Structures are given as structure tokens and as C-alpha cells.
Amino acid sequence: MDDIKKVPAPWTLEGKGYILLYRFSKEEISKNTFLSDKFKGHFAGGFGSVMLVDYESSDAGPYSELLFIPGRFK
Numbered sequence: 001m002d003d004i005k006k007v008p009a010p011w012t013l014e015g016k017g018y019i020l021l022y023r024f025s026k027e028e029i030s031k032n033t034f035l036s037d038k039f040k041g042h043f044a045g046g047f048g049s050v051m052l053v054d055y056e057s058s059d060a061g062p063y064s065e066l067l068f069i070p071g072r073f074k
Helices: 026-031
Strands: 014-022 043-045 048-057 063-069
Touching: 026 043
Parallel strands: none
Antiparallel strands: 014 048, 048 063
């Protein structure tokens, strides 16, 4: 992996994406996610989101992202 170029932030990003807002239940977050155990039991609710982003250009080159933000935690 020595050939991977390091590109320190901040970056200039251009692209498009979708943001899906959802209110996840405490049960969904504690049982059906890939969160580490230290977060389970500390879910505080609120809106969560799933983001699908396609960066057509960036300082690091084009790439796509899938982000999962379940909501707030204590």
C-alpha cells in the first residue's frame, strides 16, 4: 500500500448524493446494527440518517460513500 497517495484535509469535493432521514427505535439500534458494545445502551434517539454520496471529483480522486448515522448517543 505504499503507492496510495496521502491527501490531508481539507478537501474540495464535488458530486451528488441522497440523504434519507429516519427515526430508529432503541430496539433497532441496540440489536440490529454493527455498533460496538460501548455504544449499545447509550442511544438517545433523535433523527438518524443514511447517506449515499457520489463524489465526482475530489482532491483524492472520485469515490463513493455510504454513511450510517443512527442518531444521538449519551
